[in-house]
Amino acid sequence: MAVALDVFDRKLLAEVQRDAHTPQNELGARVNLSTAAVNRRLRRMADDGVIDRYTAVVSPEKVGCPLTIVTTVEVESEQIDLLDTMKRTFELCPQIQQCYYVAGEWDFVLILTVRNMEQYNDLTRQLFFANNNVKRFKTLVSMSRVKVGLNVPVELDE
Amino acid sequence: MAVALDVFDRKLLAEVQRDAHTPQNELGARVNLSTAAVNRRLRRMADDGVIDRYTAVVSPEKVGCPLTIVTTVEVESEQIDLLDTMKRTFELCPQIQQCYYVAGEWDFVLILTVRNMEQYNDLTRQLFFANNNVKRFKTLVSMSRVKVGLNVPVELDE
DNA sequence: TCTGAAAATGGACCTTT
DNA sequence: AAAGGTCCATTTTCAGA
Numbered sequence: 529m530a531v532a533l534d535v536f537d538r539k540l541l542a543e544v545q546r547d548a549h550t551p552q553n554e555l556g557a558r559v560n561l562s563t564a565a566v567n568r569r570l571r572r573m574a575d576d577g578v579i580d581r582y583t584a585v586v587s588p589e590k591v592g593c594p595l596t597i598v599t600t601v602e603v604e605s606e607q608i609d610l611l612d613t614m615k616r617t618f619e620l621c622p623q624i625q626q627c628y629y630v631a632g633e634w635d636f637v638l639i640l641t642v643r644n645m646e647q648y649n650d651l652t653r654q655l656f657f658a659n660n661n662v663k664r665f666k667t668l669v670s671m672s673r674v675k676v677g678l679n680v681p682v683e684l685d686e
Numbered sequence: 687m688a689v690a691l692d693v694f695d696r697k698l699l700a701e702v703q704r705d706a707h708t709p710q711n712e713l714g715a716r717v718n719l720s721t722a723a724v725n726r727r728l729r730r731m732a733d734d735g736v737i738d739r740y741t742a743v744v745s746p747e748k749v750g751c752p753l754t755i756v757t758t759v760e761v762e763s764e765q766i767d768l769l770d771t772m773k774r775t776f777e778l779c780p781q782i783q784q785c786y787y788v789a790g791e792w793d794f795v796l797i798l799t800v801r802n803m804e805q806y807n808d809l810t811r812q813l814f815f816a817n818n819n820v821k822r823f824k825t826l827v828s829m830s831r832v833k834v835g836l837n838v839p840v841e842l843d844e
Numbered sequence: 845t846c847t848g849a850a851a852a853t854g855g856a857c858c859t860t861t
Numbered sequence: 862a863a864a865g866g867t868c869c870a871t872t873t874t875c876a877g878a
Contacts, residue, residue, distance in 0.1 A: 529747050529748065529752070530747065530748055530749065530750045530752075531748045531749070533749065538749075541742070541744055541749070544741070544742035545741055545742050545744060546741070547739060547740065547741070548706065548739075548740040548741050548742045549740045551851075551852060551853090552852070552853070552854095553851095553852080561865080561866095562865065562866050562867080563852085563853085563854095563866095564853095564854075564855090564865080564866065564867080564868095565864075565865055565866075567852095567853065567854055567855095568854085568864080568865090569864095571854080576748065577745055577748055578744060578745055578748040578749060579742045579743070579744055579745075580743045580744065580745045581705060581706075581742075581743050582705065582706040582707045582740065582741070582742055582743070583702070583703055583704070583705070583706050583740070583741060583743055583835075583836070583837075584699070584702035584703055584706045584737045584739075584740055585737070585738045585739050585740070585741055585836055586699055586703060586736060586737055586738065586836075586837075586838040586840075587735055587736055587737075587738045587838075588838045589687050589688065590687065590688055590689045590734065590735055590736040591688065591689070591691060591696075591699070591736060591838055591840060592688045593838050593839065594687070594688075596786060598786055598788060598795045600826075615830075615832045618832060618833060619832060619833045622837075622839035623839050624833060625833075625835055625836055625837060625838075626797075626831075626833055626834050626835065627831075627832040627833040627834075628754060628756055628797075628826075628828040628830070628831060628832065629828065629829050629830040629832050630756060630826040630827060630828050630829060631826065631827045631828075631829055632824070632825065632826040632827060633824065633826070634826060636832075637756045637826060637828075639784075639786075639797075641838055641839065666790070666791065667790065668758075668786075668788040668789070668790040668791070668792060668795060669788060669789045669790060670786040670787065670788050670789075670795075671787050671788060671789055672773075672786070672787040673784075673785075673786060674773045674776060674777060674785040674786065674787050674794075675776060675777045675782060675783075675784055675785040676784050676785075676836065677741075677783055677784065677836070678741070678743055678744075678783055678834065678835070678836060679741075679744075679780075679783060680744040680745075680746045680749055680751050680783075680799055681751065681780035681781055681799065682744075682749060709872075709873060709874090710873070710874070710875090711872095711873080711874095720845060720846085721873085721874085721875090722845070722846080722874095722875075722876085723845085725873095725874065725875055725876090726875085729875085845878105846877105846878090847876105847877090847878085848875105848876095848877090848878105849874105849875090849876085849877100850873105850874085850875085850876095851872100851873080851874070851875090852871105852872080852873070852874080853870105853871080853872070853873080854869105854870090854871080854872090855868105855869090855870080855871090856867105856868090856869085856870095857866105857867090857868090857869105858865105858866085858867085858868105859864105859865080859866080859867100860863105860864085860865075860866095861862105861863085861864085861865095
């Protein structure tokens, strides 16, 4: 599953996670590699799935979704097909940025981005109250997005 | 805080959140706009902070960080400077992808990406056990990353 | 919106290990 | 073979008319 990555690859990953718009010649200067080599490595990592995709990170506040909410969900039954339809529902809900199926006190952890409390309230009805398989859920309202990203740590030494 | 966005802007945001490497002429074709118009709109949204940054999404599994963990933390005291140093500590930890300061049963929700349980265990020592202001914390180990992203929902109608 | 210059990407080809 | 470098064609970005 994991892919062999040398120091150059890891440095490049750190750079493009920080800023994917850095031109390849600039990246080359930073990691000590020609533009062409940078190009090849980035392409290879994209082909290998090491780089999953490139994306624009949008500010939720600026587009009118200032409210971030973390919701934990406990299900009634962990029957496979019930879980699967539940996962699908969560995946399809645009306000759900992230959904983790977890072991522990809860079954799902959701990260939501919503316009306001009313919208969240509506969503709880659709997603939880209307779903027989939701035993209970807990809402944690974010007061501050202290750190937000999907950056994966990479070792830069050696 | 929020910025006025028309349908074109919102469609563009949806596109670049999906794939930031789509060329601007292609984007133009999709939303019915000239390349130059797309260029200007994207630049303006970046200048306005609507688009915060561009980033490469790296697969944690492929780089040897297959374990995602959600941790909730309750603090002893909510004294401002204690909270601030705590936030700073979380921000600086590379394995913490996300940190939300929340209202409710817990004070912080963390999303971590780690190599293995041992590394997580080490981190709990550093971050929680060594910190007097951590009253308790709970660990939820992710069995499946059902949906992962930072996509912000945008209305495409009208 | 169109046109064209500047910048960036990515392939061809040769060299090194 | 695998990976680097240089050079060149193509594509993409981006500003001026």
